[in-house]
Amino acid sequence: MMTNVSVISVIFLSGLNETKAHQRSIIFFFTLMCYCLIILVNVFLILIIILDNTLHEPMYTLLCAFCMNGLYGTACFYPKFLWDLLSPVHVISYSGCLFQAHVVFSFGCCELSMLALMAYDRYLAICQPLKYHTLMSKQRAIQLMCIFWLIPLCIVSVSTFLTSRLKLCSSSINRLFCANWSIVALACFPNETFINGIVVYFVIIIYVLHGVFIVWSYIYIVKRCAKSIENRAKFMQTCVPHLVSVMTFLITTMIDITFMRLDFQDIPKNVQNFVTIEYLFFPPIINPLIYGFKLNKVRNRIFRLFASENK
Template sequence: MENGTFYFMLFEDLGYIRYAFFSLGFIFYCVVIYFNVLIILAVFLERTLHQPMYILILCLSINSVYGTAGFFPRLLADLLSETHTISREACFLQAFVIYTYASYELTILMLMAFDRLVAISKPLQYQNIFTPRFLTILIILNWMFPMISIGIAAILTARLTICGKNLLKVYCHNYEIVKLSCVNNTINNMYGLIVTIATVFLPLSFIIYSYIKILIICQRSSREIKSKAYQTCIPHIVILLNFSLALFCELTLSRFVNGELPLSLTVVLSLEFLIVPPFVNPLVYGLNFPDIRKKILRLIKTSR
């Protein structure tokens, strides 16, 4: 491949409208960072929020900052650039960040579901089970597993001989790069399927099992316990449904839909998992958890 670069085709012929896209993208990115940093500071600075559920919400906001940092700066730069090319190394790095972001989102939601399941099914033993040490181990495993599994996928892709350079995306996408190879990529496809099952379908299956179990327990409980359980679980379920729908759109478009939808609609749907969750997550948790909301309001007041 000439000069070891990739070319983003979707930035062609945008004309002056790219400045409008840049302005909207820049404002949206700043809002996302602002909201998520508020959540991070609220949980970090307030000792009463140093509990497993809130710490996992903090992890979710950190992941939103991480994922958007891997996408928005490059997107904004490309909107103002005349070349729209990216080096091979930078492309693999961006793909790694975006893929690990998506995987982290699901594994964190899985830990949240596990936390709520233990809290509701074994309330008296909850403090003994979810100790700081146990939570730390879970979070470390949560960060390490996607990093290693997706890192191996990146290495397998990097070893391929790439014969093309045109990407029909606005960001680097591992599967799109694999399709540009001119050698046998069966190993990549097989390993990609295994990673997808391990980092997407297994966490989703556990999450669904956990919330079904919670619903069954709630039906047998008193009205007070049922109300408290729903109050803490519904925001998690809203976030899960939002991200699952966005991720389903991305997986379907990249694997099964080839030019069957209008290009603009394809771009919007493929970006949903990168744009909507980082914006919606802090709003849902900030509005639905009074302890977080109070701390955020105090932070806003003191910053004035």
């Protein structure tokens, strides 16, 4: 038994152990296509927002940050996973494992922070239209965006630091990638993980409050929209994509947390693997597509771009 964290220099990821060689080839092809699509749609939407001056508004600035976060979260998983699919041994350095766990955790926290900030933006636009440009200017949106990014990163950094101090007695994680709680589960002395648990529950409370705020915002938005045909049109145009993003993120995250906490040994391993990565799969693809097709200004800009190229 290894009782010193310094002894463990690599972590073995056993999530692919039951996947056969021909299955890995198929998974590699679809994963590569998926990652290329994620990069394409997110970078494309980011560039459209940056290069088009008519889209330099708070809502589109926040959308740009939202897409950047999607690229940030997926970059820590897909390249390593693609490499593992081609490799007979699936290992990651201990420091690399901590870094990957940090990015995955902070990606999820930043995602919900951005969704809460976007809900606040929609609340002001529909419920406080006269004060909107005062309370949510482009500069104000950038400031809030930076705050809502930095706070999750700082909180998750504390969690990662505490995890790095644990003494581990195992070097095997039965997942496709490193997650903070998976590393904590390897600790030699469970009583040493008490502070880690407190920090995690603190994070959960903070982001449950984010969820409550999103619900509260939409209660007021729906009430206001029910009284105005103009607001109803604005709701369908700008709020529906946001609600789709919220529901996609919450559903995929809750499924992953459920599978992480409970033991589903009867379910095929390939299904378990897909469940563990779905929140790194669906939101980064769905979000830019739903916003690109639903928001008139973005959609019209895309159509104009392709029309000019066809001339």
